[in-house]
Amino acid sequence: MATFVDRYPDEAAVVKACLTVSFTALAIGAFFGLVQALHRTDYFRFISSVDYYTVLTGHGVLLALVFTIFFLVGLFTWAVVQSLERPMPDIRLTWAWFGLTTTGAVFAAVAILAGLIPSIDMSADVLYTFYAPLQAHPLFYIGLAMFIVGTWLAGADWFLAYRDWRGDNPDERIPLQTFMVLTTMLMWYLSTLGVAVSVVVFLIPWSFGLVETVNPLLTRTLFWYFGHPVVYFWLMPAYLMWYTVLPKLAGGRLFSDPLARVVFVLFLLLSTPVGIHHQYLDPGIAEGFKFIAMTNTMFLLLPSLLTAFTVVASVEHGARQRGGKGYIKWLGALPWRDPAFTGMALAGAMFAAGGFSGMINAGMNINYLIHNTLWVPGHFHLTVGTAVALTMMAGSYWLVPQLTGKRLYSRPIGLLQVVMWFVGMVFMSNAMHRAGLVGIPRRTAEPQYQSFDFNAVIGTVGELQAQIALGGTLLFLSVVLFVFNILLSAIEDPIENPVDDSLPAPLSGASGSPRVLDDLRLWTAIAVVLVILAYTLPLASIVGDAGWFGNVPGVPVWVSANVEALGDLLREVVA
Ligand code: HEM
Numbered sequence: 003m004a005t006f007v008d009r010y011p012d013e014a015a016v017v018k019a020c021l022t023v024s025f026t027a028l029a030i031g032a033f034f035g036l037v038q039a040l041h042r043t044d045y046f047r048f049i050s051s052v053d054y055y056t057v058l059t060g061h062g063v064l065l066a067l068v069f070t071i072f073f074l075v076g077l078f079t080w081a082v083v084q085s086l087e088r089p090m091p092d093i094r095l096t097w098a099w100f101g102l103t104t105t106g107a108v109f110a111a112v113a114i115l116a117g118l119i120p121s122i123d124m125s126a127d128v129l130y131t132f133y134a135p136l137q138a139h140p141l142f143y144i145g146l147a148m149f150i151v152g153t154w155l156a157g158a159d160w161f162l163a164y165r166d167w168r169g170d171n172p173d174e175r176i177p178l179q180t181f182m183v184l185t186t187m188l189m190w191y192l193s194t195l196g197v198a199v200s201v202v203v204f205l206i207p208w209s210f211g212l213v214e215t216v217n218p219l220l221t222r223t224l225f226w227y228f229g230h231p232v233v234y235f236w237l238m239p240a241y242l243m244w245y246t247v248l249p250k251l252a253g254g255r256l257f258s259d260p261l262a263r264v265v266f267v268l269f270l271l272l273s274t275p276v277g278i279h280h281q282y283l284d285p286g287i288a289e290g291f292k293f294i295a296m297t298n299t300m301f302l303l304l305p306s307l308l309t310a311f312t313v314v315a316s317v318e319h320g321a322r323q324r325g326g327k328g329y330i331k332w333l334g335a336l337p338w339r340d341p342a343f344t345g346m347a348l349a350g351a352m353f354a355a356g357g358f359s360g361m362i363n364a365g366m367n368i369n370y371l372i373h374n375t376l377w378v379p380g381h382f383h384l385t386v387g388t389a390v391a392l393t394m395m396a397g398s399y400w401l402v403p404q405l406t407g408k409r410l411y412s413r414p415i416g417l418l419q420v421v422m423w424f425v426g427m428v429f430m431s432n433a434m435h436r437a438g439l440v441g442i443p444r445r446t447a448e449p450q451y452q453s454f455d456f457n458a459v460i461g462t463v464g465e466l467q468a469q470i471a472l473g474g475t476l477l478f479l480s481v482v483l484f485v486f487n488i489l490l491s492a493i494e495d496p497i498e499n500p501v502d503d504s505l506p507a508p509l510s511g512a513s514g515s516p517r518v519l520d521d522l523r524l525w526t527a528i529a530v531v532l533v534i535l536a537y538t539l540p541l542a543s544i545v546g547d548a549g550w551f552g553n554v555p556g557v558p559v560w561v562s563a564n565v566e567a568l569g570d571l572l573r574e575v576v577a
């Protein structure tokens with residue numbers, strides 16, 4: 003059968019555009035990562051420590067939000083189109099959400115990067131968590147709001163495609179990839195409500211000076227209401243590829259389709275009522291609510307353990323199809339020369355390690371040991387920074403040829419790239435975890451804290467710094483290889499079937515499983531109830547303590563006469 007781009011050229015163009023934005027953000031963000039790794043460890047400094055926060059904000063926003071989410075919207079569009087086997091209902095709507103998300107991302111990026119240019123009165127050095135009372139230039143918040151609304155429209159687009167398909171196929175089970183997209187988006191709608199309210203109702207008016215004060219605990223809580231589910235928004239594209247693409251690359255088939263559905267339903271139910279686990283150290287939230295968030299968080303381990311089982315079982319099935327034998331020896335029969343397979347497999351292995359350090363983060367009492375230390379970036383460079391990022395890069399080696407009709411420029415370079423990421427991350431992340439354990443803080447350009455001694459239990463602090471700098475350098479070089487491999491693939495000549503893109507049916511299909519699994523209304527309703535239970539009382543007490551708009555004035559990271567004038571103007575218009 004013809005490849006994706008021949009069957010759906012219009013859709014392929016949108017997906018390619020999404021990946022172009024995604025990889026551009028990856029390239030810039032990775033460069034910032036290198037700057038941070040070398041600056042913090044004092045190996046090489048060419049920015050001032052004040053600009054460090056501009057760079058760190060850029061790194062967080064460009065990688066954790068732009069790179070991941072643009073990849074997601076591209077991948078999901080591909081997944082919906084190819085699993086429903088029909089084009090998008092109206093390609094103009096598809097381009098419209100692409101345009102809106104891209105404009106929003108560019109606005110936010112401009113507001114951040116302007117911080118590096120002293121002659122421009124604009125800055126957004128508020129880090130990707132944008133905690134009030136740190137106050138960014140309004141353009142930053144406006145960009146974020148547009149970006150989020152863009153993702154909502156993208157979801158609407160996929161739901162419309164599904165509705166059309168349902169009209170023609172009233173009795174069929176939802177195709178697995180589309181099921182994954184729809185459940186993920188339902189979770190996203192539910193959770194982005196929090197951040198949208200925070201940005202639109204509180205932060206934008208406040209950054210314009212329309213309201214004087216803000217309630218920092220309220221905006222923080224709304225941020226984390228979205229901030230935990232967003233980690234599943236990053237992960238679900240990786241899961242989609244682990245469940246539906248990785249088994250095929252391994253030479254096998256997905257072990258169980260119904261189990262995959264159960265996992266996605268569990269994420270829809272459990273992702274949101276846990277956000278307070280990021281606020282164990284926030285005063286103003288009663289311990290009991292924190293305890294509930296911790297309990298819910300521990301339940302969330304279940305779908306990830308189910309995933310580990312299902313994906314490994316599918317890969318083992320693949321290895322045995324390829325002649326693999328024995329308890330462990332089958333591992334040798336896997337296609338380790340294929341960069342797409344190897345990258346995803348290594349990403350999955352690192353996710354297991356990230357899961358373990360995540361359990362430490364989630365424990366209310368041991369969290370105090372590592373809170374705000376370098377342990378935390380150590381943890382999430384394993385999860386979003388590897389499980390997600392490496393799966394996306396590796397998956398691209400299989401996906402991009404379907405979008406361009408051209409073969410990958412070099413598989414050996416691809417293989418070197420994914421292995422280099424893995425090795426770089428072993429150095430950087432492990433050293434970050436250890437540095438956190440001795441109390442070295444995160445989010446600082448000057449971690450030496452003169453007159454305060456950090457003593458490593460094993461090795462030395464100097465050795466930890468060296469590993470972070472070395473790991474960061476390898477990671478950056480890995481991104482350089484990735485970007486060049488993809489760019490050089492773009493100038494290959496088109497060929498008939500650049501990659502084997504067929505996806506075999508699961509070993510155990512959906513047909514025998516309970517129909518209730520596909521009842522999206524039911525699962526959404528339960529998810530809403532769980533959110534109401536988890537959040538009503540904490541929010542009521544936060545608002546009761548300090549009011550909706552609080553009593554804390556802003557601490558602007560920008561100084562701009564223009565914005566003040568604009569604020570005056572808006573105040574007059576409103577009055
Ligand atoms: C070239 C590869 C990378 C390098 C060298 C790198 C390096 C670093 C370092 C050293 C920090 C800690 C800075 C500090 O706390 O002072 C950091 C923070 C961070 N990194 Fe990375 N990183 C890389 C890739 C990624 C990727 C792929 C992602 C996500 C997809 C990511 C997301 C983040 C986030 C969200 C933060 C926290 C920012 C904050 O504290 O506001 N990084 N990175």
Ligand SMILES: [Cu+2]
Nearest residue numbers: 229230279280
């Ligand atoms: Cu979380």
